[in-house]
């Protein structure tokens with residue numbers, strides 16, 4: 001049902017092949033599965049598959065936790081099948097890293113499987129409302145109904161939560177930058193961090209709701225707190241510190257290039273063209289450059305001017 005509806009969204013929010021070190025990988029219809037450590041798997045979106053974003057799961061000795069649920073419930077069903085093939089333990093938790101539809105559309109699949117869905121409190125507030133904007137003014141009744149039927153998290157937190165899958169501890173931590181309601185999922189005993197869309201590997205980010213200054217700082221926190229971790233980004237391949245540094249560098253470069261152009265008196269179309277030319281020289285090979293580069297510039301210009309509209313946080 002989602003396929004025709006989400007085709008454009010795959011183009012808008014999805015993923016093309018990225019770079020980064022990976023270990024044993026197996027290819028499935030919607031994703032490539034990477035084994036990151038004992039009982040930890042990343043499901044990396046396969047280009048053109050409608051998965052739309054990355055996901056993954058963590059197996060403890062009593063239960064399983066899943067990170068994000070893709071853009072298409074069929075992809076979530078495919079991952080659930082993989083989980084069942086690896087363990088008979090129950091899928092007890094699903095953490096939504098943020099509200100964007102390419103990370104939550106498959107929530108219903110996990111709810112049906114008995115999982116409790118958790119997220120930062122703003123995710124529950126925004127999931128059925130803010131996601132409407134991705135369809136633009138020509139949203140169809142079917143698309144509207146789909147967004148308004150998304151399954152919401154039933155456990156919400158402000159700053160984070162710690163979960164135990166038996167003996168195995170999973171730390172869910174809230175950090176700012178991508179939407180204003182972003183969580184990362186950390187597995188301390190395996191040194192693995194699922195970053196959601198706070199980190200995009202070799203891929204231009206969607207900055208529609210972003211605070212780039214905060215996102216830069218958050219990536220510095222990643223490097224400081226988890227210097228040798230394996231990072232599973234929201235989009236792009238599994239990465240490490242060098243990839244996080246490169247992504248932070250992109251955001252810094254974007255902001256600085258805009259400020260330099262403004263320093264020369266440039267604005268409007270001329271500024272966009274000039275900045276685009278300069279960032280293309282360094283980042284033109286990154287995934288989604290063609291789709292997101294101009295948007296990244298105009299949205300960051302608005303942010304720097306204090307004129308960017310951001311979703312309103314829960315009171």
Ligand SMILES: [Zn+2]
Nearest residue numbers: 098100197206
């Ligand atoms: Zn996102």
